[in-house]
Amino acid sequence: MRRAERLFEIIQVLRRAKGPMTAQAIADTLEMGRRTLYRDIAALIARRVPIRGEAGVGYVLERGFDMPPLMLTPTEIEAVVLGSQWVVANGDAQLSAAAVDVLAKVAAIVPTRLRDLVDDPVVGTPPPRGRRTAGAVDVAALRDWARREQKLALRYADEAGTVTERTVWPVLIGYVTSTRVLIAWCELRRDFRVFLIDRMLAVRFLDERYPERRVALRRRWLAENEQRKARRQR
Numbered sequence: 001m002r003r004a005e006r007l008f009e010i011i012q013v014l015r016r017a018k019g020p021m022t023a024q025a026i027a028d029t030l031e032m033g034r035r036t037l038y039r040d041i042a043a044l045i046a047r048r049v050p051i052r053g054e055a056g057v058g059y060v061l062e063r064g065f066d067m068p069p070l071m072l073t074p075t076e077i078e079a080v081v082l083g084s085q086w087v088v089a090n091g092d093a094q095l096s097a098a099a100v101d102v103l104a105k106v107a108a109i110v111p112t113r114l115r116d117l118v119d120d121p122v123v124g125t126p127p128p129r130g131r132r133t134a135g136a137v138d139v140a141a142l143r144d145w146a147r148r149e150q151k152l153a154l155r156y157a158d159e160a161g162t163v164t165e166r167t168v169w170p171v172l173i174g175y176v177t178s179t180r181v182l183i184a185w186c187e188l189r190r191d192f193r194v195f196l197i198d199r200m201l202a203v204r205f206l207d208e209r210y211p212e213r214r215v216a217l218r219r220r221w222l223a224e225n226e227q228r229k230a231r232r233q234r
Contacts, residue, residue, distance in 0.1 A: 003040070006030065006032065006036075006040055007040055007043065007044055009030055010026065010030065010037070010040055010041065010044065011044065011049065011061065011065075013026055013029050013030065014026070014051065014059060014060065014061035015061055015065075017060070017061075019058075019060070020054070020057045020058030020059060020060050021058045021059055021060075022057075022058040022059075023037055023038065023041075023058070023059070025058070026059065041053070041059065049061075049065065050062035050065050072106075072110060072114075074114060074117055077106065077110060077114060077117045077118065078117060078121065078122070078123045080102065080103075080106055081103065081106070081117065081118055081121045081123060082121075082123045082124070082125065083099075084099040084100075084102050084103045085099075085121075085123075085124060085125045086125045087099035087175075088100060089125060089126075089127060090175055090176075090177055091175055092139040092140055092180070093140075094139075094140040095140075095175075103118060106118055107119060136200065136201070136202075137197050137200045137203050138203075139173065139180060139197060141203075141205060142170060142173055142182060142197070142203070143173050145170050145205055146170035146171065146172070146173065146214060147214075148209070149169075149209050149210055149213065149214045150170075150205070150206060150207065150208060150209050150210065151167055151168065151169060151206040151208050151209070151210050152167070152168050152169075152170055152184070152203055152204070152205060152206065153165070153166070153167050153203070153204040153206055154166040154167075154168055154195065154200055154202070154203055155200070155201040155202040155203075156195055156199055156200055156201065157199045157201055158199070163201065164188065166186055166187070166188050166193075166195075167186075167187045167188070167206075168182070168184035168185060168186050168187065168193070168195070169184055169185040169187075169210035169212070169214075169217065170182060170183075170184045170214075171183050171184055171185065171192070171214055171217045171218050171221060172218060172221070174194075179196055179197070179198060180196075180197040180198070181194050181195060181196055181197060182194070182195045182197055182200075183195075183221060185210070185212075185217055192220075192221050192224065
């Protein structure tokens with residue numbers, strides 16, 4: 001691995017880390033010697049990359065550090081292209097348009113030698129089987145309300161056709177090939193529920209914020225999912 005690539009990979013490892021990483025852990029991850037790692041980190045610090053190190057604790061990359069977008073590897077470009085293709089085919093209209101814009105921006109900033117990875121990619125997703133209808137619910141507005149951490153009032157029909165009125169706290173919008181779902185905390189059931197967006201008969205976007213942070217609700221939902229999986233595997 002060339003030195004420039006090593007320096008970039010060190011930054012990426014520290015960027016992904018959830019806490020301080022020891023020199024040995026970084027060296028093991030990148031399959032390099034500690035002596036080389038120390039020299040490379042010293043070079044990065046000399047170039048004003050905000051890496052902090054403490055003996056016995058490890059190294060951290062301070063938040064807010066950014067790098068030029070040209071530092072994308074071919075595999076990273078393909079990951080962006082593949083993800084964008086899927087969003088174009090399966091996202092709502094606003095997300096699909098944004099994915100097209102992302103691909104155009106990536107094509108504009110990558111070196112000429114890598115542009116074919118965007119324009120004529122070797123990765124691809126199946127085309128959509130049919131044109132998805134817009135539906136009665138504005139999915140972009142659902143995403144916006146989740147970001148705002150504000151409540152929704154739903155009129156919802158379950159699989160049997162039973163209609164209920166729910167006030168929910170939107171947490172996640174799930175996009176799968178066949179459908180879209182809203183994961184939310186339901187005040188009626190006092191628990192998380194998954195609502196098929198196609199079964200929403202009406203939605204009112206309330207001005208009232210819900211009392212918890214969305215990030216905390218999301219983590220709780222993920223933790224409960226992991227617990228359910230663990231119980232099923234016993």
